[in-house]
Amino acid sequence: MENKQQVNELVGHLFRHEAGKMVAVLTRVFGFKNIEQAEDVVHDTMLKALETWKFGKIPENPQAWLYSSAKNKAIDILRRQQLKYKIESDISYLLKSEYTLAPALNEMFTENEIKDSQLRMMFACCHQSFSPEVQITLILKTLCGLSAKEIGNAFLSNEDAVTKRLYRTKEKIRGENLTLDYPGADAMSQRTEAVLKALYLMFNEGYNSSHPEKLIREDLCEEAIRLCILLSENTKTDFPQTNALLAMMCYHVSRFDARLDDKGMIILLKDQDRNKWNRFLIEKGNEYMQLAATGAMIHDFHIEAAIASVHANAGSYEETDWKLILEMYNSLFERTANPMVDLNRCLVLGEVEGVEKAITELLKMKSLSENCYYNTTLAELYLKSGNKIKAKEYLGKALTLTASIAEIELIRKKIKQC
Amino acid sequence: MEKFMYLFRGGAQSQALSPENMQAHMQKWVGWMKSLGEKGIMVAGEPLQQTGMQVSGNKKVVTDGPFVEAKEMIGGYLIVTAKDINDAVEISKDCPIFEVDGKLEVRPVQKMEM
Numbered sequence: 001m002e003n004k005q006q007v008n009e010l011v012g013h014l015f016r017h018e019a020g021k022m023v024a025v026l027t028r029v030f031g032f033k034n035i036e037q038a039e040d041v042v043h044d045t046m047l048k049a050l051e052t053w054k055f056g057k058i059p060e061n062p063q064a065w066l067y068s069s070a071k072n073k074a075i076d077i078l079r080r081q082q083l084k085y086k087i088e089s090d091i092s093y094l095l096k097s098e099y100t101l102a103p104a105l106n107e108m109f110t111e112n113e114i115k116d117s118q119l120r121m122m123f124a125c126c127h128q129s130f131s132p133e134v135q136i137t138l139i140l141k142t143l144c145g146l147s148a149k150e151i152g153n154a155f156l157s158n159e160d161a162v163t164k165r166l167y168r169t170k171e172k173i174r175g176e177n178l179t180l181d182y183p184g185a186d187a188m189s190q191r192t193e194a195v196l197k198a199l200y201l202m203f204n205e206g207y208n209s210s211h212p213e214k215l216i217r218e219d220l221c222e223e224a225i226r227l228c229i230l231l232s233e234n235t236k237t238d239f240p241q242t243n244a245l246l247a248m249m250c251y252h253v254s255r256f257d258a259r260l261d262d263k264g265m266i267i268l269l270k271d272q273d274r275n276k277w278n279r280f281l282i283e284k285g286n287e288y289m290q291l292a293a294t295g296a297m298i299h300d301f302h303i304e305a306a307i308a309s310v311h312a313n314a315g316s317y318e319e320t321d322w323k324l325i326l327e328m329y330n331s332l333f334e335r336t337a338n339p340m341v342d343l344n345r346c347l348v349l350g351e352v353e354g355v356e357k358a359i360t361e362l363l364k365m366k367s368l369s370e371n372c373y374y375n376t377t378l379a380e381l382y383l384k385s386g387n388k389i390k391a392k393e394y395l396g397k398a399l400t401l402t403a404s405i406a407e408i409e410l411i412r413k414k415i416k417q418c
Numbered sequence: 419m420e421k422f423m424y425l426f427r428g429g430a431q432s433q434a435l436s437p438e439n440m441q442a443h444m445q446k447w448v449g450w451m452k453s454l455g456e457k458g459i460m461v462a463g464e465p466l467q468q469t470g471m472q473v474s475g476n477k478k479v480v481t482d483g484p485f486v487e488a489k490e491m492i493g494g495y496l497i498v499t500a501k502d503i504n505d506a507v508e509i510s511k512d513c514p515i516f517e518v519d520g521k522l523e524v525r526p527v528q529k530m531e532m
Binding site for chain 2: 010016018019046047049050051054055058145146149150
């Protein structure tokens with residue numbers, strides 16, 4: 001009985017993670033343009049698992065059960081529909097003969113081949129003919145096992161919009177005859193860059209969004225990290241910038257439990273309880289940081305990770321090496337010319353050279369005047385300098401620039417302090 | 419105590435559930451089944467495959483099927499013991515199948531009276 005109870009507990013997200021793996025594997029088997037066929041097989045497999053296991057008999061090795069079920073369904077389809085003669089993929093020649101069909105499928109479901117398929121799928125999802133939104137949508141759908149509804153929910157968009165986007169993307173895959181082949185050695189670093197960029201955006205969406213559901217944000221971050229680890233583990237994609245991105249993600253996620261209060265309100269860095277920071281993740285971040293410190297190239301991710309590292313490893317807000325952080329922001333802004341980077345740079349400037357200096361610099365930035373965060377930041381600095389009237393003015397403006405309930409509440413609370 | 423059979427129709431098959439939803443739903447079922455077991459009222463129960471064969475008439479004609487809509491398909495059965503049909507109906511109301519728009523039929527098992 002004890003044993004049965006243990007078996008009855010499945011690892012969290014098992015279905016979702018395995019669905020993602022199986023879609024990658026089967027898409028490699030059926031070919032990228034037949035991705036829907038792969039998704040159907042996976043859906044049927046998960047449904048069969050649900051219908052069978054719900055009676056209380058969860059197999060001892062659920063993963064093996066799923067793989068064998070999916071494999072058999074795939075073999076059926078390949079035989080029945082004569083699909084095997086039409087498939088164009090790196091293993092299609094193995095599917096044409098009964099001698100090699102089943103062994104080839106077995107091989108595809110081994111750990112190494114699964115990872116290989118996931119990697120190919122990542123490159124395919126981040127193909128240059130897709131916009132960043134499409135890339136992230138495809139990653140979440142095919143590699144992370146999220147439904148259109150869940151993706152829509154994560155991006156505060158709706159299911160229909162996501163479904164339409166996926167439909168158009170699949171037409172494009174067929175139309176342009178895109179494949180799951182690896183980019184050539186000469187294009188590898190450039191294509192990896194695109195994948196990293198997409199994971200970076202996906203992570204940021206999870207980390208910075210004002211989505212009311214904390215779980216959804218954590219999921220996006222967790223998925224981005226999971227996929228980035230895959231890249232780091234593979235010699236083809238294990239670039240210094242891969243590890244730098246991974247380090248940055250670990251440092252940020254280490255603060256997850258400290259950055260929101262019980263009501264889901266954002267707690268500023270200064271006020272966070274550093275005992276709640278996850279030491280394990282900070283150590284992981286430090287490890288990846290070591291791995292990132294090779295080669296002659298400095299990537300933006302290196303600088304971002306380094307900034308996060310200084311924060312994560314500082315004993316307190318006051319002990320933070322603000323001068324070092326300011327230098328890093330200066331060079332990051334020089335490289336990116338990103339106004340949001342400049343905004344954060346000004347905040348750090350305030351710590352180093354005083355609030356007045358930061359306000360002067362911020363007021364020079366015109367491009368962000370309609371940005372909510374810009375206005376709350378200015379208000380924060382005015383409040384610090386004792387100018388409550390100005391602070392209230394900017395908070396009032398910020399109120400008109402956000403739709404997020406959590407943010408509106410936070411701003412209202414601040415206004416009361418003025 | 420009397421025996422009752424629950425026949426499950428539709429539910430997850432007819433819904434577009436995500437893998438995450440399916441896992442959550444499955445775990446609810448496992449919990450419900452466990453609670454029936456703990457109460458000592460579960461007699462038997464198995465899931466059924468989606469299709470099989472039909473044998474009919476005095477000519478014993480064998481055909482594939484049945485092919486019915488997902489929401490009408492019997493996905494499994496369960497036999498429980500309960501005081502009476504009302505009790506059996508009450509027990510069935512905790513079944514997770516209702517969360518995915520499924521149906522459940524409660525049928526008393528006919529006793530053979532000598």
